[in-house]
Amino acid sequence: FWAVTLVALAGLVRDITRHPAPFISAEVIGNRRFMTPAIAVAFRMFVHDGIRFLLVLYLVNIFSQTPRTIGFFMLFYGIPLTVGVTYGGFLADRWPGRLVGGLAMLVLGVGTLWLALVGADAGTLLLTPGLIVAGLSGGISLTPFTKTAVAALGPDRVGLAAGLYNTLRFAGIAVSTPLLGLLLARGFARYGGLETVAPPYQTAFLLLTVVAVVGAGIAALIPHDKE
Structure with a gap:
């Protein structure tokens, strides 16, 4: 690969x-108003895909949950995510994309940090605040990045902008699961290959927190409209 x-x-x-x-x-590559949100959204997608990947394993191996329960808990992430995308568009029409996207990425980091701090001795319901916060903020961050990037190349190159932007967006997804899988495998090796221990998952969620904060920093570099 x-x-x-x-x-x-x-x-x-x-x-x-x-x-x-x-x-x-x-x-096009040198257009900061295009490339900066496109890179920021790759970090956002890294976190988004990472949450989905880790959450299923976390619920199965640490909390011994059934597929039905896992599907139920995914709603606490998926529904706020859907609402957040629409609300993010509302905010992006009123505030600069760098502000809306950057703040949303910071809040996304708060959500993943919450998930990292929920230990094996806690109930699964304690995961829900982190999932709701991460889902809502992750949804809000997507639209301002998309709007800024696609508009940056002008109306004559909307197709090129959308294609390249989505390429970078899915690059974040393509990298997330393999890297997190390697991180988990390394963590499990420290426990004799045991996969029912919480620390490797918590470390992985902390990595997502760092990635979200870095993504917020990249969003802050998006040029103003007049630049």
Whole structure:
């Protein structure tokens, strides 16, 4: 996977730097108003996919929950996420994307930190505040990033902007699960391969918190409208 990814990236760089009419021009890559929210949303998607990946394993291996219960708990994340996307659009029309997206990413980090602090001796209901906060803030952060990035290249290149933006967005998803899986495997190895111990999962949730905060920092770098 990583080898194919590196080869594809090398081909893209070669096309940008040497082809007289590149598929993606250097001007697009150098457009901070486009690239900054596109990179920020990759961090956002890393956290989003990581929550879904870790939560299922956490509920199964630590809290011994059934598939029915797991599906129920996912609603505490999925419903606020859906509401947040719509509300994020409302906010993005009234406030700068860097402000709305950045603050939402910080709150997303608060949600994942909550999940990291819920230990094995706690009840599963204590997970719900973190899931609700993470879902709502994760939804809010998505729309301002999308709006800013797609508008940055102008109406004549909306398709290119949407395509490249979504490529970077899904890159966050593509990287999240493999890296978190490796982190969990390394943590389990410290406990003799036992997967029913909480610390490796808590460490993984802490990583998501760090990624969310870094994403907020990147969002703060989105240029103002006049820049």
